[in-house]
Amino acid sequence: MLLSNIKENQTARIVHIGGNGALRRRILEMGILKGSEIYVEKYAPLKDPIELIVKGYHVSLRVKEAAQITVDNVK
Amino acid sequence: MHQKRLSIALAGNPNSGKTTIFNNMTGTRQKVGNWPGVTVEKKEGNVKKFGYDLKIIDLPGTYSLTPFTIEEIIARDFVLEERPDVVIDIIDASNLERSLYLATQFREIDCKVLFALNMADVSRSRGFKIDGKKLSELLDVPVVFTVGNKNQGMDTLLEKAIELAESSYEIPQKRRVKYSKDIENSISSLKSFLENWTEGSIPYSNRWTAIKLLEDDKIVKKRVLNKAGENSREILQQAQIHRDFLVDRFDDDPEIVMTGERYGFIAGIIKEVLTTSTKQRIDISRNIDLLLTNRFLGFPIFIFFIWAMFQLTFSLGAYPMEWIDMGVNFVSKSLAHVLPNNLFKDFLLDGVIAGVGSVAIFLPNILILFFCIAIFEDTGYMSRAAFLMDKIMHLIGLHGKSFIPMLMGFGCNVPAIMASRTLESEKDRTLTILITPFMSCSAKLPVYIVLAGAFFGARAGTVIFGIYLAGIILSIVTGRLFRSTLLRGADAPFVMELPPYRAPMIKSLLIHMWDRSKIFLKKMGGVILAGSVVVWILSAFPHNISYSLDYNSEIAKIKASYNAEIETAHKSDKKLLAKKRDGDVAELIKLKKAEKAENSFMGRIGKVLAPVFAPIGIDWRGSIALLTGFVAKEIVVSTMGILYAADETDDSAALKNALLSSGMTPLGALAMMVFVLLYMPCLATVAAIRRETGSFKWMIFSVVYSTSLAWSVAFCIYQGGTILAA
Numbered sequence: 059m060l061l062s063n064i065k066e067n068q069t070a071r072i073v074h075i076g077g078n079g080a081l082r083r084r085i086l087e088m089g090i091l092k093g094s095e096i097y098v099e100k101y102a103p104l105k106d107p108i109e110l111i112v113k114g115y116h117v118s119l120r121v122k123e124a125a126q127i128t129v130d131n132v133k
Numbered sequence: 134m135h136q137k138r139l140s141i142a143l144a145g146n147p148n149s150g151k152t153t154i155f156n157n158m159t160g161t162r163q164k165v166g167n168w169p170g171v172t173v174e175k176k177e178g179n180v181k182k183f184g185y186d187l188k189i190i191d192l193p194g195t196y197s198l199t200p201f202t203i204e205e206i207i208a209r210d211f212v213l214e215e216r217p218d219v220v221i222d223i224i225d226a227s228n229l230e231r232s233l234y235l236a237t238q239f240r241e242i243d244c245k246v247l248f249a250l251n252m253a254d255v256s257r258s259r260g261f262k263i264d265g266k267k268l269s270e271l272l273d274v275p276v277v278f279t280v281g282n283k284n285q286g287m288d289t290l291l292e293k294a295i296e297l298a299e300s301s302y303e304i305p306q307k308r309r310v311k312y313s314k315d316i317e318n319s320i321s322s323l324k325s326f327l328e329n330w331t332e333g334s335i336p337y338s339n340r341w342t343a344i345k346l347l348e349d350d351k352i353v354k355k356r357v358l359n360k361a362g363e364n365s366r367e368i369l370q371q372a373q374i375h376r377d378f379l380v381d382r383f384d385d386d387p388e389i390v391m392t393g394e395r396y397g398f399i400a401g402i403i404k405e406v407l408t409t410s411t412k413q414r415i416d417i418s419r420n421i422d423l424l425l426t427n428r429f430l431g432f433p434i435f436i437f438f439i440w441a442m443f444q445l446t447f448s449l450g451a452y453p454m455e456w457i458d459m460g461v462n463f464v465s466k467s468l469a470h471v472l473p474n475n476l477f478k479d480f481l482l483d484g485v486i487a488g489v490g491s492v493a494i495f496l497p498n499i500l501i502l503f504f505c506i507a508i509f510e511d512t513g514y515m516s517r518a519a520f521l522m523d524k525i526m527h528l529i530g531l532h533g534k535s536f537i538p539m540l541m542g543f544g545c546n547v548p549a550i551m552a553s554r555t556l557e558s559e560k561d562r563t564l565t566i567l568i569t570p571f572m573s574c575s576a577k578l579p580v581y582i583v584l585a586g587a588f589f590g591a592r593a594g595t596v597i598f599g600i601y602l603a604g605i606i607l608s609i610v611t612g613r614l615f616r617s618t619l620l621r622g623a624d625a626p627f628v629m630e631l632p633p634y635r636a637p638m639i640k641s642l643l644i645h646m647w648d649r650s651k652i653f654l655k656k657m658g659g660v661i662l663a664g665s666v667v668v669w670i671l672s673a674f675p676h677n678i679s680y681s682l683d684y685n686s687e688i689a690k691i692k693a694s695y696n697a698e699i700e701t702a703h704k705s706d707k708k709l710l711a712k713k714r715d716g717d718v719a720e721l722i723k724l725k726k727a728e729k730a731e732n733s734f735m736g737r738i739g740k741v742l743a744p745v746f747a748p749i750g751i752d753w754r755g756s757i758a759l760l761t762g763f764v765a766k767e768i769v770v771s772t773m774g775i776l777y778a779a780d781e782t783d784d785s786a787a788l789k790n791a792l793l794s795s796g797m798t799p800l801g802a803l804a805m806m807v808f809v810l811l812y813m814p815c816l817a818t819v820a821a822i823r824r825e826t827g828s829f830k831w832m833i834f835s836v837v838y839s840t841s842l843a844w845s846v847a848f849c850i851y852q853g854g855t856i857l858a859a
Contacts, residue, residue: 080201084628086392087197089231099419103431104524107627109422113230116631118520120527123627 061127070129077126089113136186145223147194148632153281218298226256243338253278260410319375346372348388418633442505453497461490488665507645511637530616542572546818570814571608576766587789588799660820671735684725749847750801804851811843
């Protein structure tokens with residue numbers, strides 16, 4: 059399942075981060091890593107970007123970027 | 134006594150409270166400039182403390198030291214090349230895990246580093262307990278707790294920093310990030326290879342260089358090539374072999390694997406030093422966001438805030454602007470009485486004082502706007518605004534934050550372009566600066582009002598609205614065009630932190646506001662002043678024009694003949710005759726002024742350029758008016774007033790009548806409005822573009838692009854309209 063398909067107020071565990079180059083590394087460096095728990099706080103009013111909580115802080119990703127992240131264990 | 138100098142660099146994540154600590158340490162003794170060659174702000178401050186002369190450098194806020202963004206390159210290069218005596222890494226204690234990612238990288242560089250666990254109070258209130266002693270032990274780094282916004286722990290921090298700088302502290306070999314076995318093997322084998330082959334020609338720690346080579350760090354590779362001489366190829370080859378091995382082993386790039394392992398290492402530290410109490414407190418910040426980024430209320434509230442900022446900047450700013458204007462007028466008038474009538478007086482009054490006035494007049498706008506922006510940034514609302522607007526701005530290929538500078542453009546382009554500083558990516562910033570001038574600024578409105586009012590009557594409002602809309606559409610077109618050509622790629626990833634809301638500190642807001650205004654006065658004031666003087670010279674010279682008519686004697690003659698008539702006239706006619714006399718004299722003065730303007734250098738240039746403007750339906754008088762508009766757009770109206778010889782009354786009806794009888798058509802008026810909307814920005818804006826892009830190239834590009842676009846669009850409208858009408 060992709061992170062971009064997760065609904066608001068759901069938690070998931072990251073399985074894989076796709077994409078390439080600088081963006082992929084930047085996502086990892088912000089602590090969005092394989093195995094991390096990620097919580098979907100909310101979607102922006104125009105449905106893009108998404109606000110996420112990871113490692114106890116809030117971060118936003120565009121839907122396009124979130125679609126590169128595979129998750130499981132959705133709760 | 135000569136005091137010992139030490140340099141201290143402040144590093145840390147954005148929103149870690151780094152700037153507050155910098156402000157606490159340096160107060161108002163700050164020097165704001167740019168890092169060489171780029172437009173990233175550089176702040177420095179000198180402080181005398183504990184018998185030392187401390188130079189404190191505020192590095193750009195970064196999440197990492199990988200050279201992806203210009204900020205990261207600057208921060209890393211400063212530590213590597215300038216070698217500050219100590220680096221203080223400011224860590225948001227309430228966000229320890231992610232903050233330690235940057236911290237471990239400083240640890241790896243092997244510089245003298247000190248951790249400041251900032252916002253210790255917030256961290257405590259959120260139920261976190263950090264064992265500072267343990268953290269210090271585990272990473273072998275001094276740790277100090279601070280509360281930046283309460284000015285707590287600053288002295289201890291500086292004391293510890295000096296202590297560390299003066300210690301003969303040997304960089305310990307252990308207690309830094311340990312990677313998995315295969316990676317460690319590659320690192321140590323590459324490290325010993327470097328030791329043997331470089332003979333110390335690379336001024337960085339060998340372990341660090343080895344790690345960076347395995348990560349395929351382009352900048353470090355280039356430095357190795359430059360510094361290690363003939364052995365460099367050998368070294369890079371060796372690095373590639375190890376890299377290939379690791380790629381094969383992990384089925385992923387080593388830098389990705391190592392990023393994961395660093396976080397693994399950090400997780401281990403967190404387990405030992407951080408205890409979270411179970412009591413769940415209400416997260417105020419999240420509650421605020423329930424409202425401010427709410428699906429339905431988010432936009433109305435955002436629009437209200439922006440509206441309030443706009444009102445404050447331009448409506449509240451109008452009062453001090455008026456005072457400045459009155460002050461300048463007062464000085465000018467007083468001097469006019471005192472000084473003898475000569476060329477120097479004209480130069481002083483119309484050139485210099487008017488020029489100083491045109492710089493000072495922007496100051497209220499800039500002060501208020503940057504005060505508002507500082508509030509947005511310091512509270513954390515700025516990133517929410519970007520969060521809300523990103524979808525829309527992304528259509529133009531821009532970041533959500535570009536919205537604010539573009540919107541401010543409707544007021545005045547000068548502060549708007551300066552507001553683009555809030556954008557992190559240089560390409561985003563350049564693109565925003567290039568399209569902001571298409572947001573029709575308030576100084577252009579009088580031009581539209583006169584032209585649309587004269588030629589479109591009741592439909593004037595619709596026409597003006599259409600002009601504004603055209604500006605927005607063309608900015609979108611331009612944005613997309615440049616994004617896919619000149620400023621391609623690096624579509625900045627939107628991995629943006631939404632930091633917790635914080636109460637802003639008035640001191641920090643004031644420093645922020647004052648820094649911007651200083652930049653404006655110092656760096657742009659001079660250019661604007663010089664430009665105004667040049668334009669004055671062009672419109673005032675040549676001084677001795679041979680008029681087609683001896684206006685002065687003609688005026689004297691008319692006065693004399695009327696006065697004689699008044700003497701003999703009946704009492705009731707006297708008033709009427711006096712009125713008639715004044716009217717005739719005014720008519721002559723008007724004609725004289727028009728002739729003077731026509732014969733000035735500016736007028737001659739306008740006439741030379743007239744053939745260029747003819748195809749877009751603008752006559753030579755319009756051309757001159759447009760040229761003088763380079764000083765400030767509102768001048769277009771007053772120049773038209775002089776050239777079309779309108780009566781000198783305050784209401785614009787006179788000019789409208791003069792325009793209607795000048796042979797200008799509605800189509801020509803429309804073409805002229807579009808031209809005014811799009812053509813080169815005013816002098817002050819051009820100076821701002823030069824300053825904020827850091828390059829003449831972009832400044833010239835902006836002038837040429839906007840003027841060509843203006844001409845082309847006006848051409849299409851005028852010629853197309855003419856054909857359609859035929």
